[in-house]
Amino acid sequence: MNEASQWIAIWAAGLFSGAALYVSLVEHPARMQCGTLLAATEFGPSYRRGAVMQAMLAGVAAGLAHGSTAWLSGSLLLFLVVPFTLIVIFPTNHKLLDPALDKSSPEAHRLLVRWGRLHEVRSVLGLAAFIVFVLASRRA
Numbered sequence: 001m002n003e004a005s006q007w008i009a010i011w012a013a014g015l016f017s018g019a020a021l022y023v024s025l026v027e028h029p030a031r032m033q034c035g036t037l038l039a040a041t042e043f044g045p046s047y048r049r050g051a052v053m054q055a056m057l058a059g060v061a062a063g064l065a066h067g068s069t070a071w072l073s074g075s076l077l078l079f080l081v082v083p084f085t086l087i088v089i090f091p092t093n094h095k096l097l098d099p100a101l102d103k104s105s106p107e108a109h110r111l112l113v114r115w116g117r118l119h120e121v122r123s124v125l126g127l128a129a130f131i132v133f134v135l136a137s138r139r140a
Helices: 005-033 035-062 069-079 081-097 108-138
Strands: none
Touching: 005 035, 005 069, 005 108, 035 081, 035 108, 069 081, 069 108, 081 108
């Protein structure tokens, strides 16, 4: 794997994990402090904007990282975000984005709390991939 590909993969994984951590540690907790109605209302626009950016970054990083076992491991960690999101998180997303959902209901609150916990998994996977990529680059 050439050095340029390594740095692009590290950069993309770093941005992905940074964005995911920001959402998990700052944005979603702040959203929840504003009350369920506002949190559920703000979720849709925030989710739509963030999903596009994070999908592109994860794809770039996972697609460029190849070669050694360490680079492949980092790619696998980042790739795992995709099936986890599609299989585990999307059902919660769809319920939160459903126009029929009463945005001030206990159900909306429960879904937002669940989404926050699930998103933490994405943050951990992204951060782990970033760390693996950085360590792999130091061995090269």
